[in-house]
Amino acid sequence: MKRIAGSMFVLVAMLATASALAETLSKIRETQTIVLAYRDSPPFSYLNENKKVTGYSIDLCLKVVEAVKRELKMPQLAVAFVPVDSSSRFSAIIEGRADMECGSTTNTEERRAKVSFAIPHFFASVRMLVRSDSDIRNWPDLRDRKVVITKGTTTIKLLNERNNVRTLNVGIVEGSDDMASFAMVEQGKADAFPMDDVLLYGLKALSRDPNKFAVVGDPLSVEPYAIMLRKDDRAFKKLVDKEIVRIVESREIYSMYNYWFMNRSGPGGVNMNMPMGNLLRESLKYPGDRF
Numbered sequence: 001m002k003r004i005a006g007s008m009f010v011l012v013a014m015l016a017t018a019s020a021l022a023e024t025l026s027k028i029r030e031t032q033t034i035v036l037a038y039r040d041s042p043p044f045s046y047l048n049e050n051k052k053v054t055g056y057s058i059d060l061c062l063k064v065v066e067a068v069k070r071e072l073k074m075p076q077l078a079v080a081f082v083p084v085d086s087s088s089r090f091s092a093i094i095e096g097r098a099d100m101e102c103g104s105t106t107n108t109e110e111r112r113a114k115v116s117f118a119i120p121h122f123f124a125s126v127r128m129l130v131r132s133d134s135d136i137r138n139w140p141d142l143r144d145r146k147v148v149i150t151k152g153t154t155t156i157k158l159l160n161e162r163n164n165v166r167t168l169n170v171g172i173v174e175g176s177d178d179m180a181s182f183a184m185v186e187q188g189k190a191d192a193f194p195m196d197d198v199l200l201y202g203l204k205a206l207s208r209d210p211n212k213f214a215v216v217g218d219p220l221s222v223e224p225y226a227i228m229l230r231k232d233d234r235a236f237k238k239l240v241d242k243e244i245v246r247i248v249e250s251r252e253i254y255s256m257y258n259y260w261f262m263n264r265s266g267p268g269g270v271n272m273n274m275p276m277g278n279l280l281r282e283s284l285k286y287p288g289d290r291f
Contacts, residue, residue: 027096032077033078033080035100036081038081048267055103057121060121061227064243093228115228120225121225123223127194129215131213132211136191147192155195158194194220198274202270254276
């Protein structure tokens with residue numbers, strides 16, 4: 001009886017797994033629509049001046065959509081967009097209101113307990129923005145300096161860890177938001193502003209004189225941004241990852257990156273002038289979701 005019960009358990013588990021494997025693709029086939037979640041996170045995803053959803057992550061997701069059309073033999077498959085915020089993006093995927101989340105979401109171990117992630121398409125890292133005429137080039141140069149941190153961000157933890165290890169005696173002040181923090185460096189009220197490098201490049205590009213600022217410092221963290229998917233839907237994840245690998249191997253990823261980060265193609269026609277970082281460049285040599 002124990003052997004029969006064990007066999008039944010295995011059979012039920014296999015059936016449950018088989019059901020999960022086809023969940024997203026079956027839903028898309030039945031509804032004849034694929035739903036993409038996005039949040040206001042330029043240049044990854046945002047509404048442009050024509051109220052069109054666009055961005056680097058959106059372009060990647062739309063490539064995946066074309067792969068889904070081919071897989072399901074549904075060339076007229078409709079695409080719908082659903083706006084989300086930093087918290088609702090997870091429930092949108094988990095509850096099935098969206099099939100992919102296309103933005104700037106970091107793949108973390110904690111999040112992988114609830115959702116899955118495709119192969120990363122961007123790596124952010126915490127670095128710091130300084131004035132170009134500053135002698136600050138790396139974290140040890142912050143000794144006895146004043147640093148501004150945006151209120152409510154996790155950067156404070158990273159900086160405190162570095163401060164404690166190196167005994168830098170850094171003076172920390174808070175900015176109410178990223179623009180306020182940037183203004184403190186601009187006005188000489190702070191020597192450096194640590195934050196995700198991609199956000200710093202955006203602030204630099206939007207400033208009155210971008211040449212007056214530099215993004216410097218070894219990365220304090222690695223933030224792999226990836227398309228978010230429902231957990232344990234291996235068939236759909238395999239399809240998504242396969243398309244991303246195709247984009248990488250065909251080198252389309254490089255032209256897509258340059259369009260959004262090295263040309264006047266981003267929000268407001270601003271060139272972020274952010275060359276592809278070594279972390280992303282190295283990851284593209286052997287694309288995968290293990291890191």
